[in-house]
Structure formats: structure tokens, C-alpha cells
Amino acid sequence: MTTNGGFEPVFCTIVPPHVLDRLAQAEDPVLHGPARRTLQRDAYERTQRRLTTVVGAPAVAALAEAEPGKPHRTVHDARHGTALPGTKVRGEGDAPGKDATVNRAYAGLGATFELFLKAYARDSIDGSGLPLDATVHYDRDYNNAFWNGEQMVFGDGDGEIFLDFTIPIDVIGHELAHGVTQYTANLTYFGQPGALNESMSDVFGALIKQYTLGQTAEEADWLIGAGLLAPRVTGKALRSMKEPGTAYDDDVLGKDPQPATMDDYVRTGRDNGGVHINSGIPNHAFYLAATTLGGHAWERAGQVWYDVLTGGELEQDAMFTDFATLTVKAARARFGEGEELQAVSKAWERVGVRTL
């Protein structure tokens, strides 16, 4: 189950969570169904308790009729202004409208929800059915998308450099994954922990794309933001997990600055200490582990990464070495001494990150 970021709210159940956990993993749906719903409901109650007693916020009314295990999406339109969240234009279960951007955001929220639920039994990004909110058409010619701590925000791009940021599903997944990180390890957005934070988002963004397309690690392109670059830009994507540093080389944008290994680690004060730059190194480690193992990347490599992110031992200020060491430990714990452990260990060796 998920960590609560250090909070330990008092919510005592008769059936201990570890018993429900075992049942939740049973093959038989007669066993695992009720156990999973119970765990989800428990997690919801814990969150409610935390919200009302620790944070002092009124319990979020919208969650009252929320069904565990289903997304609760709302897409808003900022109408080219910057006030958030903007006007609600599509709610959960509403039919698609004429605005393709809205529909893409809605679908991307759903796909992200589905990967986390199906692959990792995680009910939304906080593990407790948190409503998924997105705002589109933010500002004018806004060449960006971001997570503001509560929701995703998407620009339309300017058409010269970037297109609509809802076009690539991995961008949507990337932003939502920032939410997952916030609710779990909460990696500080600076320097190496920040690069790890960024890499987590690229990893899960890529996995959401692969999951949606039904791709194996061999079939995937391992690109982030493919389809985002406007026609005049010389490049195939914003980042490449397979070959960091090769995604683009353009007279206006410059050249993809990402390193693939620690030998080329970039020391800079810009970009919060290069969080979008040095993320190339853990990105590449994930790519190596996933492709060495083959098959669906979310099942083994992705599981190890997810285990570390949510396992409670990853510190907010973790360095690459701390994270790598935990992935080796998690691979061993989850899969034993076999090929998963070897693939993860070798991946870090190849990118030059020490494991302890």
C-alpha cells in the first residue's frame, strides 16, 4: 500500500491490513475482489481522517459518492487565460464534445488511471481515488504543461516550436506522475532528487504510452514528447530514454542536452539544477533494465521502480546512488536472485551510478 508522507493517522481496523493485502493478491476474484475494495475504502477513510484532523480541511464532498477503482475526471477550459481551474467542460462519464484537446486530456487521464490501477493496484494518484483534474487552453501560445500540486495544466503550444501539449499521451502521464511522486516519495525538485523526480515522470509517462499501445519494451520507441514538436523543428521528440542527447538538434531549440551516463552529468544552476537534463541518466537505466528483460516494461522493471517510489524508504533528497541501491533491493525482494536483479544491477553499472 502507499505511504502517507510521514503522517500516521489513527484509523484502526479489526482485520489488519496485511491480511487484506494477502487476500488482495489472491488469484480468485471471489477472494481478491472484496479485499481490494476494502483496502481502497480503508485508504479513502484514512485520507478523509487525515484531511479533517491533521490538515483541518473540510472533507472533500465530491469523494462521498466516489466509487473506488474508477476514475473521477474533470477537464476545465482556461479559455486562454491563466485563472485555474477555469470553466468545467467535461466531467466523468460525459460524452466527448467538439474540442479534441479536451477529449485527449480526458482520455489521457483515464489511461493513466488505468495503468496505475491495473498494473499496481493503485486507485488514482494518491492511492485513494483522488479526483483527476486537468485544465486545457491555458494562456496563449503557451509552450508548456505542468502539475501545480493539485491538477494538470496544458498549453496549446505556439505552433512554431510546439504543438498542443495534450497530443502525446506520455506528456499527460508525465504530469500526473508528478502527482504520484508528490503523494509518495515527494522527491525534492532540485538537483539529483529533482532529476529522479523528472525521470519517474518520464518512466511512467512512457509506460502509460506503451500500455495504451500494447507495446513490449522492444516495440516501444522510448521517446518522450514525440508528436509535440512543430513541423519546422528538426527532431523526433523532446527526450529519448533509449539514446539521451539525440532527440532533437535544431537551430532554434539547440541540441538535446541530456547525458546517458554519469560521465556526462551536467552541473548547472539552471532548470532547478538541470532536473530535465540529468534525468537522462536514470531514464537510460530504466530503458536498459526494461529492454534487457523484454516483454511489457510495466510488469517487471516498472514494478521495481514503482515499489521503490511507494515503498517508504526513498528519501525526499535521495541521490541517484540512493535510488539505484533501493531498486536493486526491491528487485531482489520482489523477484528473487534471478534475471530481474541482474538486469537492474547491470543497468546502473552501465550508466555509471554506484549501488551500495
Add this chain to the structure above:
Amino acid sequence: MRIQVRRTGGFAGIERRAEVDTSGRADADEWHALAGRVMTAGRGAPPAGVPDGFSYRITVDGRSVYCADPRLTEEQRELIRRVLKEGA
């Protein structure tokens, strides 16, 4: 008056810089007034920001202030937009 904008961060992590020199411009007064309001509202150090948000440094005649998505004032947005659009 020399007004420089440096934008870093963002989903793409790509830096952009632009500069406007207001001397000789017909709308120089407008620029000066806007720049003045921006310098008053800006922070002396980069604020925390949000994941993938843009981070801005605005420099007017050698003095810099900082701001970051999504908490920009209307004046900051306006000045940044104009400098990035019209500046070299």
C-alpha cells in the same frame, strides 16, 4: 533601459533569452512603467515553482527579479510576453 528575460525549466527544460533596448522606441514610456511595476513585484531569488513550470529571471538595467509559473502577476506575464516576442 535594457530589459532582459531568461526563461528556464518547463516540460522541455529548454532555456530562452531575449532582450529589449527601449532607447529610441516610441513606446519607451510604456515599457518603463511596466518594467517598474514588475521590479517592485518580483522576488530577489527564484521562488520554488511547480514541476515542469517555467522559471523566469527579469533583468532591468542590471538588476534582477525572479518569478515562476503559475504565480505570475499580470504585469510580469505582459512584460515577459512582450520581451520574448519582440526582443532579440
